[in-house]
Amino acid sequence: xxxxxxxxxxxxxxxxxxxxxxxxxxxxxxxxxxxxxxxxxxxxxxxxxxxxxxxxxxxxxxxxxxxxxxxxxxxxxxxxxxxxxxxxxxxxxxxxxxxxxxxxxxxxxxxxxxxxxxxxxxxxxxxxxxxxxxxxxxxxxxxxxxxxxxxxxxxxxxxxxxxxxxxxxxxxxxxxxxxxxxxxxxxxxxxxxxxxxxxxxxxxxxxxxxxxxxxxxxxxxxxxxxxxxxxxxxxxxxxxxxxxxxxxxxxxxxxxxxxxxxxxxxxxxxxxxxxxxxxxxxxxxxxxxxxxxxxxxxxxxxxxxxxxxxxxxxxxxxxxxxxxxxxxxx
Numbered sequence: 109x110x111x112x113x114x115x116x117x118x119x120x121x122x123x124x125x126x127x128x129x130x131x132x133x134x135x136x137x138x139x140x141x142x143x144x145x146x147x148x149x150x151x152x153x154x155x156x157x158x159x160x161x162x163x164x165x166x167x168x169x170x171x172x173x174x175x176x177x178x179x180x181x182x183x184x185x186x187x188x189x190x191x192x193x194x195x196x197x198x199x200x201x202x203x204x205x206x207x208x209x210x211x212x213x214x215x216x217x218x219x220x221x222x223x224x225x226x227x228x229x230x231x232x233x234x235x236x237x238x239x240x241x242x243x244x245x246x247x248x249x250x251x252x253x254x255x256x257x258x259x260x261x262x263x264x265x266x267x268x269x270x271x272x273x274x275x276x277x278x279x280x281x282x283x284x285x286x287x288x289x290x291x292x293x294x295x296x297x298x299x300x301x302x303x304x305x306x307x308x309x310x311x312x313x314x315x316x317x318x319x320x321x322x323x324x325x326x327x328x329x330x331x332x333x334x335x336x337x338x339x340x341x342x343x344x345x346x347x348x349x350x351x352x353x354x355x356x357x358x359x360x361x362x363x364x365x366x367x368x369x370x371x372x373x374x375x376x377x378x379x380x381x382x383x384x385x386x387x388x389x390x391x392x393x394x395x396x397x398x399x400x401x402x403x404x405x406x407x408x409x410x411x412x413x414x415x416x417x418x419x420x421x422x423x424x425x426x427x428x429x430x431x432x433x434x435x436x437x438x
Contacts, residue, residue: 378390
């Protein structure tokens, strides 16, 4: 799998940067184009192809049930938020759901103070968890896989990260929902996203905030990236809004993007069966961490994050008193 990822990244060319305030995006351009056809989560929900629900009437915080009622493959992206049922969750890794199947998927709670039904099933508000929190969670999932072969996060650490961001953004809510942060900063996020656009042959982006490479997200074909582009840009913009300093001049060097891309090509890769179809590949080095979903030797989604100062994202996160622990053991 390391060779597949290395060759994929070598083939991808870095395009001309697009910038607004403290965020810069470098398009990744490629002729890579997998033949596999699939629907994304939002498409599948809009067309009633799938149903997402609690695993049973009582529910279980780290798991949800996905029922694919169609013959189509469904791709659910790491960090996508599912809203409703007993509490909002985000998906712990990218998953390819087979046709006509029922699968239990690993998730993390992003609404700590609620454990009661809002709706019978889940729906989408077209949100992805912020890049900083996704990076934290990805390393937690990697640690869980090494220890127990489970795609689990550190639920308490995720709650800590949400609380810290909510406090900074003055977006605290009764249930400490991640959604409240997006809602509070909606106008600022939209101000950022309207300055970034897709170009021909684009399969992904490298994202830079405050002059530092944060990470990249890239897909198996331009058509796929075009469908998830806005959600991903918004997820990185949420961090850019959080970290913006109007008095600080930002200088983005293309050479830093090149270094990050090269570091990503040489990282060690651990491969294992995914939750759904394909293989889940975990990447780890002193400089970067991330994951990829592959199917039949082809990349569907690759996500890589820079480690600040060579440290894990988890060690950089603020540790503060948790809002409540009442739901953690449910």
